[in-house]
Amino acid sequence: MSELIVAHTRYLLLEQLRVPIGLLAGALFPAISMVAFVVPLAGDDPQAATMATGSLMFFGAMSGALIGLSITVAQDREQPWNPYLRTLPAGPFPRFAGRILATLAVMLISVVPVLLVAVFFTEATTTPLRLLLGIVALMVGVVPFMLMGLFIGFLLTAKAAIAVSQVVFFPMAIVGGLLMPPAILPDFVEAISPFVPTRGVAEVLWAITAGTTPNVVALVSLAVWTVASAAGAVWAYRRDEGRRFS
Numbered sequence: 001m002s003e004l005i006v007a008h009t010r011y012l013l014l015e016q017l018r019v020p021i022g023l024l025a026g027a028l029f030p031a032i033s034m035v036a037f038v039v040p041l042a043g044d045d046p047q048a049a050t051m052a053t054g055s056l057m058f059f060g061a062m063s064g065a066l067i068g069l070s071i072t073v074a075q076d077r078e079q080p081w082n083p084y085l086r087t088l089p090a091g092p093f094p095r096f097a098g099r100i101l102a103t104l105a106v107m108l109i110s111v112v113p114v115l116l117v118a119v120f121f122t123e124a125t126t127t128p129l130r131l132l133l134g135i136v137a138l139m140v141g142v143v144p145f146m147l148m149g150l151f152i153g154f155l156l157t158a159k160a161a162i163a164v165s166q167v168v169f170f171p172m173a174i175v176g177g178l179l180m181p182p183a184i185l186p187d188f189v190e191a192i193s194p195f196v197p198t199r200g201v202a203e204v205l206w207a208i209t210a211g212t213t214p215n216v217v218a219l220v221s222l223a224v225w226t227v228a229s230a231a232g233a234v235w236a237y238r239r240d241e242g243r244r245f246s
Contacts, residue, residue: 008098026063030056031113039121049124054205055178060110065142066149067165073153074161126209134209141201147229154236172198194218197225
């Protein structure tokens with residue numbers, strides 16, 4: 001089974017690298033945002049620059065987890081190859097696991113440009129241990145967004161998944177404080193910000209890398225979103241399985 005997972009992961013990564021536009025978009029947009037906004041406005045403030053780096057690293061990772069996964073899962077469902085794989089003795093798990101691992105690998109690649117901008121053009125600072133813990137927290141933090149991506153991908157067609165995933169992604173990124181500090185958000189946005197999952201992950205990243213005190217409401221909300229997203233992903237998968245293979 002492990003050899004099959006490795007084979008699917010390798011294949012899916014090669015597939016991504018052969019058409020790298022999605023990877024480039026996910027990696028370059030956060031880095032360009034760093035150069036355009038963080039460097040001139042907060043580059044000289046170590047804590048603000050560090051927090052902004054964590055936010056934009058997560059922004060890029062979340063894009064791959066939510067938008068990328070939802071679209072690829074929806075596209076897989078529309079290909080004749082996918083139903084055939086489900087009929088094989090190994091079942092759908094190897095390709096499913098390979099898709100998750102490939103998404104995580106793309107996510108890690110997407111954070112590199114942001115880190116480079118932070119290192120060379122800002123006063124962002126943290127310790128190697130905090131940076132490592134931050135990357136681990138990033139990988140764990142994208143789990144609820146992967147589950148949302150699976151929910152959308154198993155529920156909708158590829159064309160619909162493209163639109164819906166973006167409609168979900170950008171408001172959560174903005175309200176969660178990934179593109180601007182929560183302190184300068186409008187009052188009504190700041191009031192609802194702790195209740196979106198992006199804010200919870202951002203609070204964890206800020207606490208680990210910049211030493212801030214996390215918002216408890218945001219952490220509880222993140223846990224609730226994770227459970228709800230897991231339930232939704234399982235339901236959508238079983239619904240798809242029942243409709244196509246019962």
